[in-house]
Amino acid sequence: MKSVTVIGACLAGLYAARALRAQGYDGRLTLVGDEPHLPYDRPPLSKEFLTDPATADGSADPAGEAPLALTDAEEIAGLDAEWLLGTRATRLDTRHRAVHLDTGRVLTTDGIVLATGAAPRRLPGPAPAGSYTLRTLDDAGALRADLARGPARVVVIGGGFIGAEVAASCTALGHQVTVVEAAPLPLVPQLGEKMAELCARLHGDHGVALLTGTGVRELRADGDGRVTAVELTDGRLLTADIVVTGIGVRPATDWLAGSGLPLADGVRCDAGCATPIPAIVAVGDVAQVAGARAEHWTSATEQAATAVHNLLAGRTVRTHRALPYFWSDQYGVRIQFAGHRAPGDVPRIVEGSPDDRSFLARYERDGRTSAVLALNRPRPFMRLRRELARPSHATTG
Ligand SMILES: Cc1cc2nc3c(=O)[nH]c(=O)nc-3n(C[C@H](O)[C@H](O)[C@H](O)COP(=O)(O)OP(=O)(O)OC[C@H]3O[C@@H](n4cnc5c(N)ncnc54)[C@H](O)[C@@H]3O)c2cc1C
Numbered sequence: 001m002k003s004v005t006v007i008g009a010c011l012a013g014l015y016a017a018r019a020l021r022a023q024g025y026d027g028r029l030t031l032v033g034d035e036p037h038l039p040y041d042r043p044p045l046s047k048e049f050l051t052d053p054a055t056a057d058g059s060a061d062p063a064g065e066a067p068l069a070l071t072d073a074e075e076i077a078g079l080d081a082e083w084l085l086g087t088r089a090t091r092l093d094t095r096h097r098a099v100h101l102d103t104g105r106v107l108t109t110d111g112i113v114l115a116t117g118a119a120p121r122r123l124p125g126p127a128p129a130g131s132y133t134l135r136t137l138d139d140a141g142a143l144r145a146d147l148a149r150g151p152a153r154v155v156v157i158g159g160g161f162i163g164a165e166v167a168a169s170c171t172a173l174g175h176q177v178t179v180v181e182a183a184p185l186p187l188v189p190q191l192g193e194k195m196a197e198l199c200a201r202l203h204g205d206h207g208v209a210l211l212t213g214t215g216v217r218e219l220r221a222d223g224d225g226r227v228t229a230v231e232l233t234d235g236r237l238l239t240a241d242i243v244v245t246g247i248g249v250r251p252a253t254d255w256l257a258g259s260g261l262p263l264a265d266g267v268r269c270d271a272g273c274a275t276p277i278p279a280i281v282a283v284g285d286v287a288q289v290a291g292a293r294a295e296h297w298t299s300a301t302e303q304a305a306t307a308v309h310n311l312l313a314g315r316t317v318r319t320h321r322a323l324p325y326f327w328s329d330q331y332g333v334r335i336q337f338a339g340h341r342a343p344g345d346v347p348r349i350v351e352g353s354p355d356d357r358s359f360l361a362r363y364e365r366d367g368r369t370s371a372v373l374a375l376n377r378p379r380p381f382m383r384l385r386r387e388l389a390r391p392s393h394a395t396t397g
Contacts, residue, residue: 001110001279001312002027005099007089008115008252009033011042011297012284014070015304016113017079023308029081030107032099034088037137038076040068043297045140046165047329051172056144068137089116092259094277111311114256114267114275114282118249118295123157128221131243134162143244147173152241154178155230157216159186161328163246164203168330170244171206178209178238180230185212191337195347195361195373198354202331205357211236219243249295251286266293272316273307279314281307289320296326323389333357334378338385339371352377360384
């Protein structure tokens with residue numbers, strides 16, 4: 001293989017580039033990314049980037065790199081790659097292995113790594129000034145500047161992880177926050193009802209109103225086009241100076257329409273991150289690997305080595321078997337989850353107490369632990385996570 005093009009130049013794309021060089025690939029390497037930035041870390045965008053000025057302006061980094069940078073000048077030089085930033089891939093011609101760019105350039109390449117991540121879902125209708133989604137550094141920068149204008153009534157639409165983190169950050173900044181969630185309880189698909197209820201209590205602990213079981217009809221704006229209120233489907237009207245919508249993401253596959261790749265909730269791959277089209281692999285939020293798509297930092301990083309190994313081998317010789325893992329920081333509480341929870345799995349608290357917002361829970365199925373959840377219990381969580389990752393785990397503890 002003489003040339004590899006990575007589309008999507010952020011977390012999974014960077015890890016794929018690193019894996020290519022680490023696994024001995026010495027051919028031409030090109031990374032295409034539609035954001036103007038070198039790879040940066042997204043998880044802080046809803047957390048300390050909003051609350052800590054040092055994180056936002058980069059002064060927290062002793063090396064003086066750009067805010068949240070995932071790489072540095074030395075590594076960039078070592079990767080010996082061409083970086084096409086601020087450049088969007090618009091079409092993939094799989095027959096000729098050609099990537100069409102919005103600059104008019106067409107890259108023909110031997111191998112392709114798809115790493116375009118996901119894009120936030122948006123509410124239908126116009127988005128007035130003062131309303132935000134949160135995916136990119138630029139989104140977070142704009143939100144942060146708006147929050148800095150003074151005390152605001154913030155309405156967060158969507159009580160999932162990103163919505164909850166934004167609510168916590170805005171509360172820490174002294175804003176008055178309301179979270180609107182369409183489901184009867186947020187995070188049930190991820191955590192199950194019992195544990196989701198315990199996590200939802202965090203909002204109330206910090207004076208954040210959580211309105212559940214109601215959708216949003218529209219965002220109201222004043223004559224200048226600035227948001228003034230959120231109208232709910234149950235008729236209530238919430239006055240708002242700032243609105244943040246966190247209602248999930250869609251894998252960024254629009255540009256792959258007509259490519260012949262199987263697209264259904266992401267790019268469908270086998271367990272080795274390989275698509276059915278030779279020499280095309282997918283990693284990170286855009287990849288549906290063996291039927292499952294993760295939207296987690298750790299999956300994006302772990303899949304890269306497997307995908308690249310198979311790309312260079314020319315077929316799937318290695319599969320990705322890592323245990324799903326994610327974390328979330330809300331109101332000073334670190335939530336950690338690992339494993340394969342299925343509906344019906346029964347959570348059992350084995351350490352700590354929900355009243356202290358600090359506990360460890362195992363989810364059990366047929367006498368086995370299927371998953372583990374912790375609130376502010378990082379050490380025992382990591383021990384159980386390691387145990388779960390062992391192929392032969394059968395403990396219920
Ligand atoms: C605010 C926020 C907080 C998060 N917090 C956590 C957390 O606490 N814990 C956790 O586990 N995970 C968290 N995540 C999720 C985690 O950041 C993602 O899983 C991870 O970023 C996925 O990496 P990726 O490289 O697949 O996608 P991305 O990081 O989205 O990178 C994809 C890149 O491809 C670019 N791109 C898209 N289409 C094209 C195109 N056609 N041409 C060129 N470039 C394109 C995108 O602009 C982007 O730069 C968070 C995410 C967000 C947004």
